Amino acid sequence: MMNRYKTLRFSLFSLVFLAFLISLSGCRQEESFTPILKAGEWPEVTRSSKPWTRWWWMGNALDKENLTGLLQAYEAAGLGGLEIAPIYGAKGFEDRFLTYLSPEWKEMLHHTVATADSLNMGIDLTQGTGWPFGGPMVNPEMAAQRMVMQQHTYSEEEGLDRPILLENTRATRFEYGLHTVMAFSENETPVNLTSQIDDSGNLSWNASGNWDLVAVFKAQTGQMVKRAAPGGQGFTLDHYSKESVKNYLSHFEEAFKENFPGIRAFYNDSFEVYGADFTENFFQYFLEKRGYDLRNHLPELLTEESNEFSSRLKSDYRETINDMLLENFTGQWTDWANSHGKLTKNQAHGSPGNLLDLYARVDIPEGETFGSSYFPIPGIRRDSADIRNVDPDPIMLKFASSAAHLTGNNLVSTETFTWLGEHFKSAFSQAKPELEQAFLAGINHMFYHGVTYSPQEVDFPGWLFYASLNLNTHNSLWPHFKGFNSYIQRVQSVLQSGTPDNELLMYWPVYDVWADPEGLSKMLTVHGIDEWLHPTPFYKGSKMLMENGFGLDFVSDALIQNLQVSDGQLLSANGKYRSQVLVVPKLTYMPVTTLESILSLAEEGAKVVFQQVPTDVPGFKDFTSRRASLDSLWETLTFEATAAAKIAKLGSGQVILSENLLQAMELAGIEREMLVDEGLQYIRRNLNGERYYYLVNHSASAVNTHIPLKHEGNAAVLMDPEQGKVGLAQSRVENGEFAVRIYLEPGKSLVIHLLQQGVEDIPEWKYSHSDPELKPVNGPWILTFKAGGPTLPESQQLEEIQPWTSLQDEEVLHFSGQALYETNFELSLIQGAKYVLNLGKVLESARVWINEQEVGFAFGIPYKLDVSEHLQNGTNEIRIEVANLMANRIRYLDQQGITWRNYHEINFVNIDYGPFDASGWGVMPSGLVGPVSIEIHP
Known part of the structure; x- marks a missing residue:
């Protein structure tokens, strides 16, 4: 009986796998997987392991001298690359x-x-320029289109109720045309009357009885490119039209034909094509894909009543829009770029398509962090007045990382820190946990949002983009940027090494999303996850499993077809990706072909967990017979009941039916990572059997214990990504569990490298303790203002450490830049002890020298640095350079009425998109609050 699963799946798998091979051909990645290096070393520094940034070219007001100087400054600050985005320019620089x-x-x-x-x-x-794709090359026929439906009546006695002319006045502002007219009457076959409507909207038709008519107009959305640069203004592209996309790409083919640029990748921003839900050949394409003519069902599609037929039609409509976007835009664009030796980098979110499949069709999937998250880390600042009412959800980022993992693409990027906080008020200490949250979701190639090209001659604060973190060279934090970037580089070097190492695959029931009876087009936006993601069993199950120590990726219907089984494991991407269990959450709709493939995987040795029995099939055509096929397919399984679940053996695999996913994992023999019980979060990478664990403590308490690890090693190396220090950890095996001793304070992160080979020349890790001896560094202190403005205040002697804004000097209150705190302290060293400089509270970032040696940067909570290698017996000199935020200087400019924001188009707005004005801000405390001390850990 089960042989038919294999036969059906083989034919379907062959077709889908062939399509994937075609789609994955060409230039798919910049760099291969990083090889295993010598134990105790960080992976090598590469372009992609460094952070990148979006680079706003304002007005394309460029010159070679400034381009060269800025690129040199970016490289010196630790950036590995830039993503050019031309946008509107600054007034006064039009020439x-x-x-x-x-x-x-x-x-x-x-x-x-x-x-x-x-x-x-x-x-x-x-x-293109700005976003979305579009510009002057997009004529009205190539532009984004929408469907405007209008209802009419016809009777044998009175004829047509009124001429069929577009009555939507908004739509008439742009090009439009009558696309289709259909007539409907009870017990009659629908009639296509399109050819019988003249230019005046009159109907040439004689019929008996009463008829309802639905007229479909194809109308331009009228959307123009947002934030376009000079020469980039124009209509937004019709992403659903194969010909329109082809013509758009041919424009770049022509523009670059003589000298194609040596860029790495072409990039596409989030799908912000508002109101676009139609294209010229939509109905014909729908007929080919869904097997029936949607025009014959327009009244049911139009109805606002919630009923089964309407939901099924809308599901088919949404799936067809997805297919058009996937094939006509994403696929065609990637194939075109690959044919020129370029990659594609794409944000699929915001689109009306299947996010997993759209992400899987490009070379570098990209997510987005938008807004500010709450973290219980003690001391972290989160002022409600300075943040947007949006809570980023890292699970949203897993759509991008899962697609990359399953297709074997190593890089997963993110547009990072979009509207993290109000302009000029965001610090590295706030950005760090937000970024770490993205790393834990599988991101390993972050892009700042962003840095603006600003000529050297433009005064503070330089040219700025209205929605960015604006980490440009004028930023008072810029001299400390390299420290933050070094941290990111080390983490990304680890997360780009080896292969993903998650136990579970969670099926995403996109058809449940598409069956929503409300509306027509359904945009899966970052801002709309409270509607389309959070309420679903898929989301709740994924979140619960991760919180309980299971690593997982998401899988779509199409990606399931690409799975194979070997030794009971689910494989993808030619074996680069491996997982142990496929989980199907509670759902309503599942295609018969998907269930066939899942059962075939089980027959071949896979373990599959269903939370409940699939009850229905998606879509309209023949749904009754297809539902019967789904039911009969499920009924071929023979379950044996246990106390916790029902289990069906199938070939060499098994199907587990259990509403309780944690119990199902036990039955499947899947171990969890118990380290999460300590409040830690993690992500793993597999390096040919060795493991990297990236650990983060975003809780309110320190973790000081041996943590059990699911995987074992001959030894464990601890790696501190902030300072780069490496040491051999204390580890043990107790009750069959391999455990590694760690000490991790709230806000800190750590990498554990489990070694399978011998240990040579690796120093032992020096552990901190929860109750160290404290040696206060009391001063007096010399405070020197080094660089910044609007003026440099005079140096001062402080009897005790304090922020400079507590001095109540007007010149000091306006200052943004860097200032130096200097003093001496006495210390008698204890052999073998670990010494940690605790800076207390820093506003906002610190760079430290001890005895003329640079120690490093302290940019996040807690502000601590291991200074063991820099201290000496007796007198020690310490210099602490503190950089504050730009806020106080911006406040001064606005209070003085000095013009600094003067841009075309949107100009410059606050976090709520209102007029920006800092003149009413209070002074932001700045400098070193302390207390400063040396922690002695014997």
């Missing part, structure tokens, strides 16, 4: 503007790429 894709603009692009190459940096390029 410098370059037209997008003009010979002069392309000359600047080629200079940028050549200079970046010389600095070992990479360049990506958005394919």
Whole structure:
């Protein structure tokens, strides 16, 4: 009986796998997996292991001298690459503007790429200006379209109730045309009357009885490119039209034909094509994909009543829109870019499609962190007045990372820190846990949002983009940027090594989302997850499993077809990806082909967990017979009941039916990571059998214990990504469990490298303790203002440590920049002890020197640095450079009425998109609050 699963699945798998091979051909990744290095060493520094940033080219007001100088500054700060995004410009600089894709603009692009190459940096390029894709090359026929439906009546006695002319006045502002007219009458076959409507909207038709007519107009949405650069203004592209996308790409083919730029990747922002839900050949495409003519069911599609037929039609409509976006835009674009040796980097979220499949069709899937999260880390600042009413959800990022994992693409990027907080008020200490949350979700190639090209001659604060963190060279935190970037580079070097190491695959029931009876087009946006994601059993189950110590990825219907089984494990991407169990959460709709594939995987040795029996099939055509097929397929399983679940053996695998997913994991023999019981979060990478654990403590308490690990090693190496220190950990095996001793304070992270080979020349890790001896560093202190403005205050002597804003000097209150705190202290060293400099509270970032040796940067909570190697017996000199935020200087500019924001289009707005004005802000406390002490850990 079960042989039919294998036969059916084989034919379907062959077709889908062939499609995937075609889609994955070409240039799929920049770098291969990092090889295992010598034990106790960090993976090598690469372009992609360094952080990258979006680079706003304001007005394309570019020159080679500034491009070169800025690229050198970016490289020195630790950036590995830039993503060019041309946008609107600053007023008063119009004479410098370059037209997008003009010979002069392309000359600047080629200079940028050549200079970046010389600095070992990479360049990506958005394919257009601003966002979404569009511009002057997009004529009305290529532009984004929407479907406007209008209802009419016809009777034998009175004829047509009124001419069929578009009555939506908003739609008439742009090009439109009558696309389809259908007539419906009870017990009659629907009639297509499109050819019988003249230009005046009159109907040439004679019929008996009463009829309801539905007229479908194809109308431009009218959306223009948002934040376009000079030469980039125009309509937004119709992403659903194969011909429109082809013509759009051919424009770049022509523009770059003589000298295609040496960029790494083309980039596409989140799908913000508002109101686009139609294209010229939609109905024909629908007929080919779904097997019936949607035009014959327009009244049911239009109805606002919640009924089964309407939901099924809407599901088919949404799946067809997905197919058009996937095939006509994402796939065609990636194939085009790959044919030129370029990658594609894409944000699928916001689109009306299957996010997993859209992400899987590009080379570098990209998520987005938008807004500010709450963390219970003691001392972290989160002022409700300075944040947007949006809570980022890291589970949303797993759509991008899961797609990359299952297709074997190593890099997963994120647009990071979009609207993290109000302008000029966001510190590294707030950004760090937000980024770590993304790392834990599988992101390993972060992009700042962003840095703005700003000529050297433009005064503080330089040119700025209205929605960015604005970490440009004018930022008072810029001299400390390298410290934060070094942390990111070390973490990403680990997370780009080896392969993903998650136990579970969680099936995403997209058809349950598409069956929503409300509305028509359904955009899966970051801002809408409270509606389409959070209430679902899929989300709740995923969150619960991760919180209980299971690593997982998401899998779509199409990606399931690409799975194979070997030794009971589920494999994808030619074996680069492995997982142990496929989990199907509670759902309503599942295609018969998906259930066939799942049961075939089980027959081949896989373990599959169902939370409940699939009860229905999606879509409209023949749904009754297909539902019967689904039921009969399930009924072929023979379950044996246990106290916790029902289990069916199938070939060499098994199907477990249990509402309790934790009990199901036990039955499947899947161990969890018990380290989460300590309040830790983690993500693992597999390096040919060795493991990297990246651990983060976002809880309110320190973790000081031996933590049990699911995987074992001959030894464990601890790696501190903030300072780069490495040491051999204390480890033990107790009651069959391998455990590693760690001490991790709230806000800190750590990497554990489990070694399978012998240990050579690795120093022992020096542990901190929860109750160290404290040696206060009391001063007096010399405070010197080094760099910044609007003016440099005079140096002062402080009897005790304090922030400079407590001095109540007007010049000091306005200051943004860097200031130096200096003093001496006496210390008698204890052999073998660990010494940690505890800076207490820092506003906002610190750079430390002891005895003329640079120790490093302290940019996050807790502000501590291991200084064991820098201290000496007797007198020690310490210098602490503190950088504050830009807020106080911006406040001063606005209070003095000094113009600094003067841009075309949106100009500059606050976090609520209102007029920006800092003149009413209070002074932001700045400097070193302390207390400063030396922690002695014997």
